[in-house]
Amino acid sequence: DAGVIQSPRHEVTEMGQEVTLRCKPISGHNSLFWYRQTMMRGLELLIYFNNNVPIDDSGMPEDRFSAKMPNASFSTLKIQPSEPRDSAVYFCASSSPPVLNTEAFFGQGTRLTVV
Amino acid sequence: QKEVEQNSGPLSVPEGAIASLNCTYSDRGSQSFFWYRQYSGKSPELIMFIYSNGDKEDGRFTAQLNKASQYVSLLIRDSQPSDSATYLCAVRPSGAGSYQLTFGKGTKLSVIP
Numbered sequence: 001d002a003g004v005i006q007s008p009r010h011e012v013t014e015m016g017q018e019v020t021l022r023c024k025p026i027s028g029h030n031s032l033f034w035y036r037q038t039m040m041r042g043l044e045l046l047i048y049f050n051n052n053v054p055i056d057d058s059g060m061p062e063d064r065f066s067a068k069m070p071n072a073s074f075s076t077l078k079i080q081p082s083e084p085r086d087s088a089v090y091f092c093a094s095s096s097p098p099v100l101n102t103e104a105f106f107g108q109g110t111r112l113t114v115v
Numbered sequence: 116q117k118e119v120e121q122n123s124g125p126l127s128v129p130e131g132a133i134a135s136l137n138c139t140y141s142d143r144g145s146q147s148f149f150w151y152r153q154y155s156g157k158s159p160e161l162i163m164f165i166y167s168n169g170d171k172e173d174g175r176f177t178a179q180l181n182k183a184s185q186y187v188s189l190l191i192r193d194s195q196p197s198d199s200a201t202y203l204c205a206v207r208p209s210g211a212g213s214y215q216l217t218f219g220k221g222t223k224l225s226v227i228p
Contacts, residue, residue: 031214042220043159043203050214091158095214101166103149104205104216106158 004107006092012113018080021110024073025094033104034067034077035091043091049075082114117142117208121219129227134191136202136222141185144209148180148187149216151203159203163189194226 005024013019025032034046047057049069057067064083069075079086089111093104118141128134136150147166151159165171165178165187177190187206191198201223205216 033215035218043218045215045217048215055214101147101164102207103161103164106160108158 004092004094004105006090006107006110008110009108010111010113012115013082015083015114016081017114018078019082019086019112019114021077021090021092021112023075023077023092023107025075025092026105027073029094029096029105030072031095031097031104032069032075033093033095034075035093035106037089037091037109046077079112082112084114087112087114117145117206117217119204119206119217119219121202121204121222123220124223125225126222127225127227128194130194130196132194134194134198134224134226136189136191136204136224138187138189138204138219139185140187140204140206140217142206142208143182143185145182145185145206146209147207148178149205149207150176150178150189151205151218153201153203153221155200162202191224194224196226196228199224199226 007022030051033048035043037043046059047067052069067077089109091109092107095104120139149164150162152162153159163178165180171178175192179188201221203221204219
């Protein structure tokens with residue numbers, strides 16, 4: 001299995017532009033998570049989906065952020081309009097149905113820079 | 116708010132020594148606990164998980180869990196320079212949030228040759 005695949009790996013955009021981050025989870029995993037990582041705040045959960053349905057989006061910072069999962073093999077995280085404080089590494093992770101030892105597998109991340 | 120706390124470090128140990136990384140959590144009903152390693156510029160990768168009180172050993176790594184004290188630790192024996200990374204503690208909470216993992220901010224470990 002190729003693991004969790006994210007694109008792009010790096011994104012540099014100007015303030016006010018729309019940014020779309022993409023994720024393909026591991027086949028067969030039914031939970032998908034979007035995390036944001038910064039030096040100040042660490043790894044923060046933004047939203048997670050179970051069976052393509054958003055379960056908890058309480059970590060989404062504000063209305064400028066939205067996430068979708070139209071099918072089991074694809075998810076997007078969109079920021080519109082982007083702001084410099086959105087600069088961070090965004091990780092997508094997936095996992096199988098949770099039992100005690102179910103781990104989350106992370107993609108390689110998208111490093112977003114908003115100038 | 117379910118929290119996971121770690122000392123941010125950096126923790127510096129000489130090569131060959133034991134590195135001890137600690138983590139506390141606020142949700143007493145938490146079910147399982149994970150240690151991830153993250154090299155600079157890379158994604159987190161799982162090292163170990165533990166869900167029963169006591170010790171769990173895997174090679175040079177030992178995870179220790181004390182649910183009464185809400186404390187989990189990771190010991191790295193015979194530390195190597197290649198162990199230099201940030202170590203993230205993650206907790207699977209109880210109840211409705213049990214699908215997700217809550218992460219601490221991580222402890223940066225430097226192993227000095």
